[in-house]
Amino acid sequence: MPEFYRFENKVISGCDEAGRGCLAGPVVAAAVILPDSYFHPILNDSKQVNENDRKILKEDILNHAIAYGIGVVSHTEIDQINILKASFLAMHRAIDQLSVSPEWLIIDGNKFAPYPHIGHQCVVKGDSKYTQIAAASILAKTYRDELMQQLSLEYPFYRWDINKGYPTIAHREAIKKYGHCKYHRMSFRLLKSEDGNRLFDLSE
Numbered sequence: 001m002p003e004f005y006r007f008e009n010k011v012i013s014g015c016d017e018a019g020r021g022c023l024a025g026p027v028v029a030a031a032v033i034l035p036d037s038y039f040h041p042i043l044n045d046s047k048q049v050n051e052n053d054r055k056i057l058k059e060d061i062l063n064h065a066i067a068y069g070i071g072v073v074s075h076t077e078i079d080q081i082n083i084l085k086a087s088f089l090a091m092h093r094a095i096d097q098l099s100v101s102p103e104w105l106i107i108d109g110n111k112f113a114p115y116p117h118i119g120h121q122c123v124v125k126g127d128s129k130y131t132q133i134a135a136a137s138i139l140a141k142t143y144r145d146e147l148m149q150q151l152s153l154e155y156p157f158y159r160w161d162i163n164k165g166y167p168t169i170a171h172r173e174a175i176k177k178y179g180h181c182k183y184h185r186m187s188f189r190l191l192k193s194e195d196g197n198r199l200f201d202l203s204e
Contacts, residue, residue: 010103011033011066011103011104012102012103012104013033013067013095013105013132013136014032014105014108014126014131014134014135014136015029015030015032015091015108015112015133015136016030016108016126016133016140017029017091017140018140018143019140019165020083020087021166023171023175023185024148024160024181024184025147025148025151025183026073027078027087028070028072028073028140028143028144028147029071029087029091029140030068030094030135030138030140030143031068031095031098031136032061032065032132032135032136032139033065033100034061034065034135035064035066043134043135045127046127046134046140046141046142047137054145057138061139067099067100069094069095069098070094070097070140071090071091071097072093073090075183075185077089078187079186079187082187083187084111088112089113091107092113092115094136094140095118103118104118104121105119105120106120106123106126106133107122107123108137109126148161148164148165151183155181155183157178159174172192176191
């Protein structure tokens with residue numbers, strides 16, 4: 001477990017997103033305010049935690065958080081405004097859901113669109129440095145994974161229950177074979193350029 005830095009005596013919300021690099025589905029962000037004393041021995045960046053442990057952490061964070069919010073930006077919105085702006089919008093929507101107004105925001109990454117009337121700090125690899133961002137990372141990842149598992153029931157051959165919409169070889173092979181569906185991000189390169197196949201729209 002990393003040695004997390006702490007902000008004390010301030011109401012701090014950590015913010016992180018999940019699904020930015022996926023070919024399908026939404027981008028999801030979480031905002032979390034935790035007690036200063038919050039600790040869990042396996043808390044870490046969600047990418048460093050296995051699926052079962054993420055589920056354990058999710059329940060613990062929800063039980064102990066002072067406030068939390070989830071923000072979702074759909075694949076169609078991503079196509080309209082681009083993935084970077086969509087990631088910022090998802091974080092803003094997550095902050096909108098907080099039942100307690102934070103005094104400061106700490107954001108995973110190096111860029112952010114300022115949220116009205118609340119200052120922020122961007123932290124590269126913040127999900128491995130700050131408890132609040134790590135918790136947000138867990139909530140965003142578990143929420144999105146559960147959503148993609150539900151969408152996988154509608155289109156099982158893409159195996160979103162396993163790859164969660166990321167550009168794995170199996171996902172791209174399924175797109176090549178079956179075409180794209182209504183949940184794919186059409187502003188993304190769904191197939192590698194050398195494939196050059198016509199993409200059939202399964203939603204037609």
